[in-house]
Amino acid sequence: MAGIVIAGAGQAGVECAFGLRAAGYAGEVTLIGAEPGLPGQRPPLSKSYLKSRGTEAPLPFRGAALYDRQRIGFLAGCALRGIDRGARRLALSDGRALDYDRLVLATGARNRVLPLPGFGPGEVLGLRDLADADMLIARLPGLRRLAVIGAGFIGLEVAAALAGSGIAVTVLEAGPRVMARAVSAEVSAWFERLHRGMGTDLRLGVEVARREPGAVVLADGTRIAADAVLVAAGVVPDTNLAAAAGLATGNGILTDDLHRSSDPAIFAIGDVAMAPNRWAADPVRLESVANATEQARRVAAHLAGKPVPDPAVPWFWSHQGAGRLQMAGLARPQDASRVIEDTGEVLVVERHRGGRLVALETVNALRLHMAARKAIAPERVPA
Ligand code: FAD
Numbered sequence: 001m002a003g004i005v006i007a008g009a010g011q012a013g014v015e016c017a018f019g020l021r022a023a024g025y026a027g028e029v030t031l032i033g034a035e036p037g038l039p040g041q042r043p044p045l046s047k048s049y050l051k052s053r054g055t056e057a058p059l060p061f062r063g064a065a066l067y068d069r070q071r072i073g074f075l076a077g078c079a080l081r082g083i084d085r086g087a088r089r090l091a092l093s094d095g096r097a098l099d100y101d102r103l104v105l106a107t108g109a110r111n112r113v114l115p116l117p118g119f120g121p122g123e124v125l126g127l128r129d130l131a132d133a134d135m136l137i138a139r140l141p142g143l144r145r146l147a148v149i150g151a152g153f154i155g156l157e158v159a160a161a162l163a164g165s166g167i168a169v170t171v172l173e174a175g176p177r178v179m180a181r182a183v184s185a186e187v188s189a190w191f192e193r194l195h196r197g198m199g200t201d202l203r204l205g206v207e208v209a210r211r212e213p214g215a216v217v218l219a220d221g222t223r224i225a226a227d228a229v230l231v232a233a234g235v236v237p238d239t240n241l242a243a244a245a246g247l248a249t250g251n252g253i254l255t256d257d258l259h260r261s262s263d264p265a266i267f268a269i270g271d272v273a274m275a276p277n278r279w280a281a282d283p284v285r286l287e288s289v290a291n292a293t294e295q296a297r298r299v300a301a302h303l304a305g306k307p308v309p310d311p312a313v314p315w316f317w318s319h320q321g322a323g324r325l326q327m328a329g330l331a332r333p334q335d336a337s338r339v340i341e342d343t344g345e346v347l348v349v350e351r352h353r354g355g356r357l358v359a360l361e362t363v364n365a366l367r368l369h370m371a372a373r374k375a376i377a378p379e380r381v382p383a
Pocket residue numbers: 007008009010011012013032033034035042043044045046078079080081106107108109127128129154238241269270271272286287288289290292315316317318319
């Protein structure tokens with residue numbers, strides 16, 4: 001029997017492999033991952049790992065012995081290259097072919113590349129995996145000025161991790177406020193104050209045009225001195241393999257409620273998947289640990305023939321200096337916001353749509369966040 005093959009050994013893939021065993025699946029499980037070594041968490045890479053200059057290494061999800069004990073065949077440094085859906089056979093980067101009964105695609109997303117002069121591969125830094133983090137850390141000694149493109153979570157976490165280090169960080173953001181896709185204007189303003197207070201030169205509403213030796217040049221001709229540039233301008237889902245195999249794709253691999261793609265033998269989970277979500281009117285592609293973990297557990301239960309757990313309220317966190325941001329629920333930028341508490345240190349903002357509470361954003365208020373994860377009702381009535 002060919003068993004279940006999981007492509008992508010990140011948050012979702014590893015959780016799915018071990019989740020299959022936890023759910024009692026006894027068949028063959030093979031996990032293939034393009035990165036070398038044992039898979040580990042990404043969130044510390046832009047936080048404690050960077051702040052400690054690589055000394056506080058993120059722990060692997062599971063130790064090597066556990067893969068053997070749980071009979072999970074793990075192929076590290078091996079990428080999926082092609083899917084023959086008719087034969088249920090996969091082509092791997094090491095030349096091998098691998099048969100599957102069920103395939104789970106958990107290939108994540110990759111950093112968006114800016115099509116600008118001087119921003120090609122090797123010319124700028126990015127931060128997605130351990131190798132990226134090590135490359136950034138290796139550049140830090142002697143670095144005087146770093147330009148970060150993008151004031152999203154990762155760009156701001158990097159700025160916070162480097163604050164006070166003697167490296168002058170300039171964050172360049174095209175939008176009018178930080179983290180604008182994800183949080184209310186009130187939370188953006190709180191973090192803008194925080195970062196400016198930590199000494200970060202935060203420039204909003206600016207358009208990057210090109211790179212010149214020692215500088216990033218804006219569309220209006222302004223030169224921002226920078227010895228190195230980190231691009232943190234979002235990610236794009238890795239849909240090429242799925243699309244080449246004829247699976248339905250959009251902003252991610254399209255799936256149903258049970259995370260099945262347009263081929264019922266193939267599932268997609270994590271950052272790569274676009275799925276219906278009870279807390280959103282339309283299918284969404286979420287980039288979070290909570291989402292990857294939950295989708296992995298649901299698919300594992302389904303494939304093991306066990307009851308599939310109900311989805312939980314989506315949630316997310318980001319740590320930036322003294323700001324511990326937590327979000328429960330799914331808000332859209334146009335949703336109304338209502339400030340519930342603002343002490344300077346603590347900020348709590350409700351997000352409303354059509355008179356309903358759809359999300360709670362908290363800064364330094366963990367208990368309220370935990371309560372909100374139980375309280376926010378689904379937007380869609382479960383099928
Ligand atoms: P990934 O974890 O990216 O795993 C996908 C894996 O698939 C990768 O290892 C990739 O190499 C591999 N792969 C790709 N193509 C192939 C192929 N063809 N064959 C085999 N393998 C392949 N989320 C939070 O909720 N909170 C945070 O604070 C937070 N901080 C973050 C900080 C950083 C620096 C980063 C990069 C992400 C952060 N995230 C955070 C997001 C979170 O880590 C992701 O949402 C999560 O890792 C998604 O899991 P995934 O398994 O879908 O993708």
